[in-house]
Amino acid sequence: xxxxxxxxxxxxxxxxxxxxxxxxxxxxxxxxxxxxxxxxxxxxxxxxxxxxxxxxxxxxxxxxxxxxxxxxxxxxxxxxxxxxxxxxxxxxxxxxxxxxxxxxxxxxxxxxxxx
Amino acid sequence: xxxxxxxxxxxxxxxxxxxxxxxxxxxxxxxxxxxxxxxxxxxxxxxxxxxxxxxxxxxxxxxxxxxxxxxxxxxxxxxxxxxxxxxxxxxxxxxxxxxxxxxxxxxx
Numbered sequence: 343x344x345x346x347x348x349x350x351x352x353x354x355x356x357x358x359x360x361x362x363x364x365x366x367x368x369x370x371x372x373x374x375x376x377x378x379x380x381x382x383x384x385x386x387x388x389x390x391x392x393x394x395x396x397x398x399x400x401x402x403x404x405x406x407x408x409x410x411x412x413x414x415x416x417x418x419x420x421x422x423x424x425x426x427x428x429x430x431x432x433x434x435x436x437x438x439x440x441x442x443x444x445x446x447x448x449x450x451x452x453x454x455x456x457x
Numbered sequence: 458x459x460x461x462x463x464x465x466x467x468x469x470x471x472x473x474x475x476x477x478x479x480x481x482x483x484x485x486x487x488x489x490x491x492x493x494x495x496x497x498x499x500x501x502x503x504x505x506x507x508x509x510x511x512x513x514x515x516x517x518x519x520x521x522x523x524x525x526x527x528x529x530x531x532x533x534x535x536x537x538x539x540x541x542x543x544x545x546x547x548x549x550x551x552x553x554x555x556x557x558x559x560x561x562x563x564x565x
Contacts, residue, residue: 387494387502387545389554402553403458436501442549443492443507445514450501 344369346437346448354431354455360424364437364448371395371413375441376420378411380433381450388433392441393420400441427455459484459548461557469565476533478560480546485526487550493522493531494545496559502545506531536562 350362364376378390391401393411401409405424413420424431432455438444460483470476480491489509494502504513506522509529519534533540541564546557 386558387547387556389556400552404553442490442547442554443504443513444502445504447501447503 344439344446346439346446348435348437348448348451350451350453352452352454354427354453355457356428356455357426360422360427360431360435360453360455362422362435362437362451362453364420364422366418366420366439371415371418371420374439376411376413377438377441377444378422379436379438379444380431381436382430382433383452390422390424390435429455431455458553459486459551459555461546461548461555463544463546463557463560465560466558467561467563469563470536471565472536472538474536476531476536476540476562478531478533478544478562480524480529480531480557482527482529482548484551486529486548489525490548490550491522491524491529492547492549493520494547495540495542496545497542505544533562 345367347365354360372395375392377392393399408425410423434450434452436450437448439446462481464479491509493506496502510522521532523530543559543561545559
């Protein structure tokens, strides 16, 4: 059974860079697309972007200038970096397998942007 | 960008009743790449339907999806207590991927 687990700091200061890692277990990261999605408290879901195991990426234009998604196949992990964060970036961040119709999600991790 | 609109915002029903949720797209959704998710408080979304009408693995047959183009529907034939949750539609046929704002199904 494939499992995904997000990890990273739960508190980030304004203007700094948010960094999260998703570790995939129970299956290989190869041959799939991997996504990041976020959900501000009490609000809806927002797609951030995805990466193919080979390294090709696609980002939401609304975040593109600040987002980098990378993959480390040797560790079965992929990562998210979001730069110049503000309070508006406070959200639960989820990693998921596939571009859409994602059947496998991490449990989510709350990242708060505050000084 | 394809904007998804869901209606109603809240649906108040009793267990055993039928729920009909709507998702309308601002443009045609390519190849019916439309998915439905269920989300309960404190949990990640759970995939129910993909390709507009295909049930995901392990999803009970009381959940069904239909539609094409710009109009899609999720139907829950008979609500069970565990079905009271928020439901989101998502289009994944064109970039950027987008989600609807959600429909909350609560107990009447």
